[in-house]
Amino acid sequence: MITSQKATCSYAKVSKNCHPEELRCGSRQWSCASADQCVPDSWRCDGQRDCRDGSDEAACAPEKCGSSEFQCRSSACLHLSLVCDGKEDCADGSDEGGQCSASACGQVQCSHTCYRSPRGPICACEQGFELKSSGGSCEDVDECRRSGGRPCSQTCINTEGSYRCTCHPGYLLEPDGHTCKATGTEPILLVAIQFNLLLYGLRSLKEDILAATDKNLVIFSIDYDLLDQKVFWTELGAESIKWISMDAKKKGTVVKGIKSDCMVVDWIGRNLYWTDGTAGQILAIQLTAVWRGKPEYTIVLGDNLNQPRSLALDPLNG
Template sequence: MSFVCNKQKNCHDGSDEGGQCDSSCGKGSPCEDICHPTPRGPKCNCSIGYVLLSDGAKCGDIDECESHDACAQMCTNTRGSFVCSCDPGFQLRSDRVSCKAAGEAMEFIFSAGYHIRKMSRDLRFTDVVYPDAELQVTGLDVDSALSRVYWSTDVAGTIYRLSLLGGERVYVTGVGSPGDIAVDWVTQNVYYVQKSAIQTIRVCHLDEQSYAIVTYVEHGFAVTKLAVDPTAGYLFWAEVSNWAFDKPSSDVFRSDLAGRNRKHLSINHFMVASGLTFDLVRRILYVADQHRHTIECMDYEGTDMHTVVSGEHVQNPIDLALFEGTLYWLKAGTGELTSYKLYGPRERRIGKRQLYVYNTEHFTILQSAMQPTVPNPCADHLCTEMCVLNAGGTAACLCADGTKVEMKELCPLPEEIDAFGSPVFHNGVNQTDKQNVQETTGHSSTGVIVGIIIAVIVLSLGAFYYYKKFWRKGIRPDFRLHFKNPAFGMHTSEEEDLEPQILVPGQHQYTNPLESSAISEHPESEVLLHSYDKAQSSVTAQIPQQHAESVELEDETEEVFVLDSKDMTTPLIS
């Protein structure tokens, strides 16, 4: 509009000047805010933060908070603008949009094969939290306030808890085939999927040694992911149906933490829900769809559903986490961790990092601000079995079979025996137990030392007798094994001419390992095995020099890798 009515003829015919240029924006102008004169009359516009209404003259305020990326957390609309703020436990950054978590730095916790590892935010430093998880991990979560890591293994039917502070490990066995898990950090209840023929969602408390059925899953559906927001009193889960017509279908549900007030948040909208997380400040649920390659979100009521990000950056997403307004997910089978900022310029939102661990399927984030401290209604509960949270923030009592009872009310006897039996809880070693162990060890140490001394004396006498009887007479027993292998050391062509020899019963031959033989070093780094049996010939095995390079890892440890070499290729011994 700057070239119109500017006292200069910018058009060849001069149509950009004259007319009503001098009178358009005078006292009779209809524009409420900004008026642009034109030869045909006034043209109205509005300042930043306002929008021109349908009458073409008046301006209305824009509610910037209606967009999902105005602020990282809380947004307050003002006349012509907006103001961002943060939840307690976070601080507003200098950009006046994003929030920084107070407290310690964020860390990733993830499973890698049979290891549980901890990694810094920039992925530069890695610690092995637990070196032997024994079996493949099927679920992973944390309690940030108490610095505890929880994981499940379905084959062993076990759920573990490990303290990152003292190293104490507590676990429960006999829980069937546990899949994904989610921790209520307020009550320390652990929710888990029981992957039987008819699946159930259950809950247990490892310290109180109690458990209960929360809800049943419809036949033909399998629960893929769980999430618990105890501040709202909600349990979320995703179910995937059996594939029909080569297309799966996923639904997302919500209930209170006792399994009541069940609500269907999405019906046949997703295909394979492979990740589930939430924003407890804005009450938004995020869902990763591995089949459609999308990350979508909705509010806790299942409304306002829309796609957050999709396309090439969301290939095969598994697991999902949110921290400081940034979503994180894994790309299946690659060890690639992708991040996506929910605010700011769209061209600068995607980030990719490599874990250099390709068999990880589960990760979560450890940081206290993610799990704020709230009062625990179950702290002094009077439930005879399980105490869980209601949606209103009150305590509720559950029996093992899922029956809901009042405080102090006894649970009814179960009508049916659980096919998986009762879970067995195993407590970790506390300080008192350690002291008792140390005392017991101290009392028994004298006996152990005496036994060792006696054993040494007996062995010394035996060695002396052996020397006097055999060694001085020139007998040299040799315990080296001798293997007959006609293909050892031959070229490939010679090996192919050999007829395979299969031993049948009655044709087995054994060589006495006590036959005399000797070993000597041959020039050019060869080792010769000389047999004193005249019927046998010498066997030569060349041992080449190994080339190795040293790699300094980021955790300041050193690891040596032996490079492959053709010289090291040797025919197998048959």
């Protein structure tokens, strides 16, 4: 059998005049109260006495122990199976003695398990259950409603002693049993870097260039038309808004002779909007008119606007 034990460091040095030098612990170490021993920071308040004087387990913040755990006087939590086993597992030894020898589980009625303890017999529950406020009965824990985080990324169904995760249509449950991922084609991240328009695969991490502009014209604003599968962009210094299909087989210009600081697409209403910060305007053009060869645009807002630079749409709510 191979066992592992924690190793502590003592640095008490003696100088020529026979006086011990001051102990200096590392940046990630904790100095015991005896001032002659250093232990790692992670060993502080871990429920196990590592300093010879036990100071690493003193004045620790109290923990909230589970229904199948015993709370040492030092506030550390210990599984009930380690209590009253003839070996001191709590740093202060509070898991032994007391009523350990006289603690008889036959004196209480527990719906799941009974353990001996220095304070008498204790009822404990199996995983997924917890003790009721009084008595030795165990009740199911509803993990789906418990505060402290959602166990499932989409739908959680509580079961007796446990829970299971399910996904909405169009999603599959990952091997971890908690996370849902979309089925179908790989999700793509649309990225503009200087004069390149890139498609970045979020699963394969593959990078493809969708479009490249003149190296003197930096791509300034981009958006995506979910319905027609087209990407729109503006170029810094160029007075136009351009587009390209996701398969890169078609491309063109939406409108010319305009100044645009920011451009966005209403893929439901079939309009494209942009801001002109210099003129203090928000303008729009109908995409259906563009495809018919009539790129006429209109001013949506032109009063009381002071250099608008950014724009966002909520297509679902218009």
